[in-house]
Amino acid sequence: MKVIISGGGTGGHIYPGIALADAIMKQDDRNEVLFIGATGKMEMSLVPAAGYKIIGLPIRGIARKQLYKNLSLPFTLLKSLWQARRILKSFKPDVVVGTGGYASFPTLYVASRMRIPVLLQEQNAYPGITNKVLAKYATKICVAYETLEAYFPAHKLVLTGNPVRSWFSLAPTDASKAYAHFGLTAGMPTVLVLGGSLGASTLVDCILAAHQLFAANQIQVLMAVGKAHFEQLRRTHADASFPHIKIVPYIEQMALAFSAASIIVSRAGAMAMAEMAMVQKPVILVPSPYVAADHQIKNVLPWLTQGSALVVKEEAITQDLVPTIIDLIKNEAQQNTLTTNLAKQAKPHAVDAILETIHQVIQKPQL
Secondary structure (H helix, E strand, O other): OEEEEEOOOOHHHHHHHHHHHHHHHHHOOOOEEEEEEEOOOOHHHHHHHOOOOEEEEOOOOOOOOOHHHHHHHHHHHHHHHHHHHHHHHHHOOOEEEEOOOHHHHHHHHHHHHOOOOEEEEEOOOOOOHHHHHHHHHOOEEEEOOOOHHHOOOHHHEEEOOOOOOHHHHHOOOOOHHHHHHHOOOOOOOEEEEEOOOOOOHHHHHHHHHOHHHHHHOOOEEEEEOOHHHHHHHHHHOOOOOOOOEEEEOOOOOHHHHHHHOOEEEEOOOHHHHHHHHHHOOOEEEOOOOOOHHHHHHHHHHHHHHOOOOEEOOHHHHHHHHHHHHHHHHHOHHHHHHHHHHHHHHOOOOHHHHHHHHHHHHHHOOOO
16 A cells, blocks of 8 residues: 655644554555655654655745735645646555645645545644645545534544554553653652643743742643744743753653653643543643634533543633642642543544545545
């Protein structure tokens, strides 16, 4: 089986593709997987790091602030469509899978015109614009939420859940290795703060402002801030000391980070939520209002209604986030309740369901 996976821009579009690629190769090592992304974006480094080849297209998203940059978009799109066609003709895939983001549009559109089966994987409760546009060209659409008939043709939908990377089932139960890896104090209550693959300055500022409060309560924090924010913090806080807060630009060893965590504070990206559901640690979600159509708010609703996580809204971060963290750290009964309810959200067989759908799509002749 030869598969092209296309998508990118954020970890939420890249990691599902990597999880799916791992499952494809595990099923049969004679299979071939090729990724296609956008030149200069984070998929161009994350995918090779996972062991897969990726080709970048010059496609770019719409510039919402500097509108003059959009003048070149038609030419960039045409060039990307032409390059995508060349890649498809050369690689001859059995199926093309799109995981979202504008990077996937040229490849999936051209594949549909070439009568190659197209499968979409939509992670969020509110779909991205690219997947909504591509829906009419897709053979099947794998989704993680039950309410997407409003956006996609119902006969194309397959409820699979979001695929998580295989090592989530292999996370070590002994946290000692994790403490040593990140330079944390063994046995001290640990808060893992995740702002998403691009970082979240509001979360970062709130946590840093409370560093003395964390120290007073003997709580340590491991915080991933994104590469851009990390460089900014190095400039603005060069002389500052945060002895109970470990700041990193990006966490490569997420299995270790989850092992060290007593609780997790995170943005509400769909893939981060799928991974946290597998890890089974108490979660505080802080949905970002700065994403398309406020889709992170929609992502958290099932968890909120089933008591699977605590939620702090963006406008309440300054006054509510740190007290919520400290109260949860001290309340073991509440931690146990959240963990029990979180188990309802886990979909450990999502990648297998998507893989089965791929096989069905390949075997079904295109009309």
